[in-house]
Amino acid sequence: MSEVATATEAHDDHDHGHEEHHSSLGLSNMKLAMWLFLGSECLLFTALISSYLLSKTRFIAELTAGNPDVIRGTLGDNVPADVENGDRLANSGDLLEPFSEMFAEGTVEPLWDIPFTSFSSFVLLMSSLSMVLAHSAVSKGDYKNTRLWLGTTALLGSVFIGGQVYEFTTFFREGLTYQGTLFGSAFYTLTGFHGVHVTGGILMLGSLLFLSFRGKLQKDRAETVELVGLYWHFVDVVWVLIFTIVYLIP
């Protein structure tokens, strides 16, 4: 429902009387706008993930590897067998920063603590459930449970962010710095960007919670909770994607 639609009715209702607020698609403006915004966010994360993937592969398989033509042009037919696969930089590892030895194997897995990150991912996914419960509660006018589930969601989100902060600190101590390597820049930017999105969500949840305690989050505002929920679910789904791409795929 928009200001304008309301204004239309306010003036003159001989057009469509007391029917629902006029909306060509039968979807409220707010919800439509949120979907559009999330569509735009999809492209944002697609571009970020692509940049990460490119940076990662470029870092491991460097220079000549991606250009077999150059090898052929300059070396005749003596193309090393391993140029076509991703296994390289073996001997130059000692030239790199200490962290680089992980790259010598063509993998960064040793750095990841998969069980830990899996746990924090699970926590984030669970928060989607509590978000659904919060919306359902507010739709029913059950304000106590609304607060309970909003609070739970915000809390679970905070646990996830806490985990990310812990993880970042650990990686940083182990030598993966933001400025040190291309991979470091790409990793922190992608996961950090997601973290900022989660933090934004927590802020929104906190604001809703505040309003609810003030008694200002009533049944007729259920859509607002739903909108925040949409955003929250989107951020969760994106994390599933990032977790798979960054942590699980070698």
Add this chain to the structure above:
Amino acid sequence: MTLALPPAEQKFDGSPLGALVRPRTSTGLKGWLTTVDHKKIGIMYGAAAMFFLLIGGAAALLIRIQLAAPNQTLLGGDAYNRVFTMHGTVMVFLVVMPIGAAFANYMMPIQIGARDVAFPRINAFSFWVFLAGGLMLNTSWFLGGGANGGWFNYAPNNGIAFSPSAGIDFWNLGLFIAGIGSLSGAVNLITTVLNMRAPGMTWMRMPVFVWMTLVTQFLLLFAIPVLTVAQLLLMFDRNFGANFFNVSQGADPLLWQHLFWVFGHPEVYLMILPAFGIVSEVIPAFARKPIFGYPFMVASGAIIGFMGWGVWAHHMFVSGIGPLSVSAFSVATMFIAVPTGVKILNWVATLWGGKLLMTTAMWFSVGLIVQFTVGGLSGVAHAVAASDTQQTDTYFIVAHFHYVLFGGALFGFYAGLYFWWPKAFGYLLDEKWGKWNFWSMVVGFNLTFGPMHILGLQGMPRRMQTYDDAMGFSNWNLVATIGSLILGVGTLLILVNAMISRRRWIADGRPNPGPDPWDARTLEWSIQSPTPEHNFDYTPQVTELDDFWHRKYAMDENHNLVKIADAKDLAQPGNGEGVHLPAPSFWPILLAFSMPIIGYGVMFSLWLTIPGGILMMASLYGWALEPADDLDPKIDDHDGHGELVNV
């Protein structure tokens, strides 16, 4: 922005946050600064674009004067780079895009029979944040010396190592901020088109301009975030020491090119499609027959929008992306000429058999048809990748895209200005001055950019600060410079015309031009001129494509068209009594201008981000807590629906 709604029963005490009373005035400077009226916002978009056109145009003339003769020294290497970078950037982001936004804002809601856009305050925010970003970019002239990496700003030349001055930061952060406005504008306008059409205005009854606006805004919605990512990566590189474009760390500079052109090619179409929409409104009105093949016009526009995503790498045919990619993008690019060709031919078919009233708006429209065709054909020439290896980065390309964007888009926008001027301002632009305007622009434009085709084929590369007489470029460059001076004067004539026409209109005591001075076809002509603040007294009911025209004329039993009603009688009287409009607000402009403060902070001192951030958060919460409207006793809580979404 969606999170904090005041409950319906809350009584508004008039002082949200105790700081700013929701303004009520809609006149004077304060009225403009706080307005949420889509028409005023549209006019401000247009005025801002005209202002930036002066800057971009001055830069263009500097370039042309520098190149008028070989080995000139008016602009040194760095100065030249800054001037051509700012010319391109300003023209693309701060002139052509906002003029499109101006028409979309002003005309689209009226054409679909709405009172405003879906989110009036976000609309104001979109404009102000665009202006804030644009002004921030242009402060580089004084604070950092101007961006010098080209509008395409390729890595790694955009890095701190090769461009240590702050110019690129202005480019990066200024456009980043302006992009936020484009994005919020896109969400807003798409929602408006999708959701706020008058009853009966089905998809296939929407004016072509509305369709093109919709496609354009979808392109923006999906293209802007990709540019945003590129700009973020560049910001992290330049300002925080990241390595995304650091080759010695194994980065691939082509990442920037891919990100930029994935944005950049849809960008090209979103600059031209609004002009296509405008011309599709103007030509039927003055050919006095409906647009030829409306479904094809709509579908071709949408297909251009889709295909625009699959052709970005044709900007990179010589970047070294491999023959397979080059072949694929070459073929894809060629086929985007098909829907574009359909549009050209359908316009020609609309002219065919028509009774052509060659008004200034019509002249500009046929100017678009012919000149865009030239640009389209040279486009096919370099869609052929082998041929492009000779033409790319030469003046042939400069000629090509100026024929498309100036000869096409800007001519289309001028057609729109002449066409809709009376609707917005209540007086007609003078036709005699209009013809001068058109013909001086046509002559100047073709003198300037026509020779550039030849220069490019004779081997003159782009972005060259100077050249040598022995290269044989001198004569055509001189011609182009002379042309550009004519073009510069011609382009400004519309401002002269606006002033003279207005003065004469008042001096002669001429009457209001009435709701429908052109005997035109769409809903915007069914209301008074200038548009009343509330647009429609009541929501129109739409039954046909070109609904307003069909209310004026109908077929008699002999299949002859006869007039059944006069526009003056049909038009809504413009009585806004009892219509409740969204109240103005301070928050959009405050939120918008908090952003460049943070931007300057990133560039100069991170401490500055703190006041910027505080202003931003305060504005966000102030906005969210501000009731959508102050309580107006007349409509207070009207049948239980008086609450308003707070956006």
Add this chain to the structure above:
Amino acid sequence: MKKLLTGAPVALALLLAGCGDDSKPLNTYEPQGPKAEAIDRIIQPIFLLAFVIGFLVFGVVAWLIFNNRVDPETYDPLDFPDQVHGNAKLEWGWTLVPAVILAIISAWSVPAIWDLEEKNEAGELDVLVIGQQWWWEYRYDVNGNGFFLDVDGDGVAGDEDDLQWPLELLLDPEDVVTANQLVIPAGQQVDLTLTSRDVIHSYWIPRLNGKRDTVPGRFHTWSVAANEAGEFTGWCTEFCGISHARMRMSAIALDKPDFDAWLANQSEAAAIPEEGSIAWEGREVFQAQCTQCHNITEDLDDPANVVAALTAKAAPNLTHFATRAAFAGNIYSQWVGIDPDAAQMDVSTYLDLGANYRFNEPELRRWIRNAPGRKDMAPEDERGMTAFPQLSDEQLDQLIAYLETLD
């Protein structure tokens, strides 16, 4: 209007003909090598088609305006033209016909993309082209062992094991190094490997081939070939900073015997001037002032030659400076009477420029004294050459005398 209709095509045809102008050295309409000719064969028919279509649209629109125009003052607003809403057949027609035309153009032109990529058989001469702000370096792989140093000694030069950190390769010190003029044998394709030391540049000799970007961190392959001996100018075509307009180059195609003689000469170490001569004094000045950036190889086996990492800042190698026609990104002539932009040098003199032209002493003097004043550069950021105001006139004389002996 009629005058315009008939006049315009004639005028434009004249303009098009004007494109083929031999006096313009960068003209893409004057192909002089097989690759450029292949491109030209694609361009010409497409332009012809474009002209036909363009004039058709222009002509029809002009005719319609001329013919269907009504006077806004006197027309009858109720006398409507036929209210045609469209014609599905016609519209499908002008959707499908252009699609078919474009499909034909695609099928016909795409193979050319692959033709341009075609390389020589292995064993032919390869040249590494390195762009940097704002000049070109060429490295001729004369011994056929690749452009890079085999650091780990596994017999394969320039593979990933030879990468140094930060990521870079060491250049093969045995290759012939020169600058700005790419000397090639006429009548023969020369394969180029393109890369860059700093930002993206683009290598373009219009009469010999289209262009290809030189991207740092990447190696692109490209080629040039000239039908006959001659001088062919080119220009960097990817925007590369403040002296982009002064980053020019040329290709000098020599007959095969001349080329072999040229390469043999370039493969030798630099001549050391006679002790006590002015040039000898100049050598002293050079070694005191210039060797921080410039290199003159006097001993082919000197291990100090192995310094040039690919990504390191570099200045032109001056070992055979006096065999070149122009310097500073090919913008200033080294010899009075040669205009590098005009491309009208008699290339038969290229093997012995010193015997045919006078050394361009004044220009060199101005350049060494104040290079940033002669060409926009940023020496404070290690991009381009610094000024040497501290050199006395006498030192300059000595230095230039030394440079002239480097043939």
